[in-house]
Amino acid sequence: MSTETLARPGGRTSLRERVQSLLTRLDLLLVVLLMMAVLTALQPQFFLTRENLTNIARQISSNAVLALGQFMVVATAGIDLSVGSVMGLCMTVLALLVKSGWPAVAALPAAVLLGAAVGAANGLALTRLHLPHPFIATLATLNVARGATYLLSGGVPISGLTPEVRWLGSADIPVLEGTPFATAFPVSFLVVLALYGVAAVFMGRTATGRHIYAVGGSPKAAQYAGIDVARLLVLVYVLCSALAGVAGVLLAGRVNSAYPTAGLGAELDSIAAVIIGGASFFGGRGTPGGVFLGAVIMGLVRNGLNLMNVSVFWQQVLIGLIILLAVYVDVLRRRAAEVER
Amino acid sequence: MTGDGTGLPLVEMEGITKRFGAVTALRSVDFSVQAGEVVGLVGDNGAGKSTLMKILTGVYRPDAGQIRFEGRRVHFQSPFDSRRLGIEMVYQDLGLAENLDPVANLFLGREISRRFGPWRLLDEAAMERHAREHLASLRVELPSLRTAVEQLSGGQRQAVAIARATAFAARLVIMDEPTASLAVAEAGKVLELIRRLKERGVGVVLISHRLQDVLEVSDRVVVLNRGRVAGVLEGRQARLEEVVALMVGGAG
Numbered sequence: 291m292s293t294e295t296l297a298r299p300g301g302r303t304s305l306r307e308r309v310q311s312l313l314t315r316l317d318l319l320l321v322v323l324l325m326m327a328v329l330t331a332l333q334p335q336f337f338l339t340r341e342n343l344t345n346i347a348r349q350i351s352s353n354a355v356l357a358l359g360q361f362m363v364v365a366t367a368g369i370d371l372s373v374g375s376v377m378g379l380c381m382t383v384l385a386l387l388v389k390s391g392w393p394a395v396a397a398l399p400a401a402v403l404l405g406a407a408v409g410a411a412n413g414l415a416l417t418r419l420h421l422p423h424p425f426i427a428t429l430a431t432l433n434v435a436r437g438a439t440y441l442l443s444g445g446v447p448i449s450g451l452t453p454e455v456r457w458l459g460s461a462d463i464p465v466l467e468g469t470p471f472a473t474a475f476p477v478s479f480l481v482v483l484a485l486y487g488v489a490a491v492f493m494g495r496t497a498t499g500r501h502i503y504a505v506g507g508s509p510k511a512a513q514y515a516g517i518d519v520a521r522l523l524v525l526v527y528v529l530c531s532a533l534a535g536v537a538g539v540l541l542a543g544r545v546n547s548a549y550p551t552a553g554l555g556a557e558l559d560s561i562a563a564v565i566i567g568g569a570s571f572f573g574g575r576g577t578p579g580g581v582f583l584g585a586v587i588m589g590l591v592r593n594g595l596n597l598m599n600v601s602v603f604w605q606q607v608l609i610g611l612i613i614l615l616a617v618y619v620d621v622l623r624r625r626a627a628e629v630e631r
Numbered sequence: 632m633t634g635d636g637t638g639l640p641l642v643e644m645e646g647i648t649k650r651f652g653a654v655t656a657l658r659s660v661d662f663s664v665q666a667g668e669v670v671g672l673v674g675d676n677g678a679g680k681s682t683l684m685k686i687l688t689g690v691y692r693p694d695a696g697q698i699r700f701e702g703r704r705v706h707f708q709s710p711f712d713s714r715r716l717g718i719e720m721v722y723q724d725l726g727l728a729e730n731l732d733p734v735a736n737l738f739l740g741r742e743i744s745r746r747f748g749p750w751r752l753l754d755e756a757a758m759e760r761h762a763r764e765h766l767a768s769l770r771v772e773l774p775s776l777r778t779a780v781e782q783l784s785g786g787q788r789q790a791v792a793i794a795r796a797t798a799f800a801a802r803l804v805i806m807d808e809p810t811a812s813l814a815v816a817e818a819g820k821v822l823e824l825i826r827r828l829k830e831r832g833v834g835v836v837l838i839s840h841r842l843q844d845v846l847e848v849s850d851r852v853v854v855l856n857r858g859r860v861a862g863v864l865e866g867r868q869a870r871l872e873e874v875v876a877l878m879v880g881g882a883g
Binding site: 496501504508510511514516574575 | 731
């Protein structure tokens, strides 16, 4: 045992500790920069263009938002299989509301609230009905929501949304106008950045966020500490599904339609981003920043392989290998930490 | 007997009886702790030690008998009621969130926050300062306050759990097998910690199968045997064989 506590009464966290924690957070960022450098070298005339970069930003928006909600659930050692279906359901309901004359200011919140309601059902099934694992409850809502989507849409896409509804998912905001760096930023990506910013504060700097990590680390410890674990879980599933609603709004805006197969399998992409982003599947670990980079890495892989005309089937193989690698790196890192002790 | 000088017990349990269906777990048990007193609670498995402590912390309600805290009769409906009076329990599994650091664990469920507009944000600096002062006052030494608890040794984790139980004006701390999984040197540090709590006037109940540890720090040792008090011994004078005889002897 060292005597650090005694040696520095009233002192602060040491510089070495801060540098160490910064480095473990930076390694994902290094991966992203490395990938961008490689893609720039391989496709110099395409990759670093404004169109391509804004395209990537737009494309990853939905998955990034889904992954953010999924991360909060995974942080409690849970899983939400329903996010892809909830996204599809919210898109379809949004399109139906718009078609029946609802204005954007009413239809958009309604779609997100519908998502939140499904999340409440997930959370209550888990905590009130005491279903054995979130896998079960969310598998049920995956099917219910997808079925409802087909029933409501009659199995056909609903196209032609109003410009106001599409704005979030498709518009660009010009920035740095009148300077040589003038460019345009996709609104959807600004939404993503704002959501991740709020989530970073929520998870890292509030008592509720701290309790979410505690529940994931040890539900018993959280209970001993007087935390209302059931209420917290319901909150987390509500937030996750509401974010799935937001992801649906963004996607509907981007593709200007709601198609009944939207979000099919998207839950697995969101889980992949969470895992690549360094969160532990066993709960209690990870940060919104890491998950964001996880979503960016997946977007870069897909974009890079598209630019190089590699088939989508190979893209899937590669994503699978990256998941394997990301978790293995985490295993190695934890083993190294144990040796140090 | 060591007390706070007033002679008034901090907690007094009188005639406690608890039945689970046909099984009588406790029969008219009397038990008391004074401020600054360490009471060892020993007995074979199933003797009723943890049932008695669960009644004292409000997890169970007794079928008969009463509890007084500083002379006043109390009725605990849940562990939160007992905690409000300063009765804290250190569970055998420690009840720590291993993925969080010692500061976060010390303040889990009782975080210090500050208002920033619509948000209430954690005041990490204040929590770290309080944690550092509290650990220093208990002379607990940790390699770092900001690495996950899972990186600490068993003895250090136990120290964090005890520090957590005493961080908020605890009057009575109940420890369930705090030395069971520790090496001798680390167990010694935990016993030192118990003595330090005693010096501050905190009452301590020590539940342990390691009878040497119990005899070393306890002012009194209460022996339970099949739900009854088989004997109460002075900690300093009690001999190991005496305690064992009471633990395993025929009832009554």
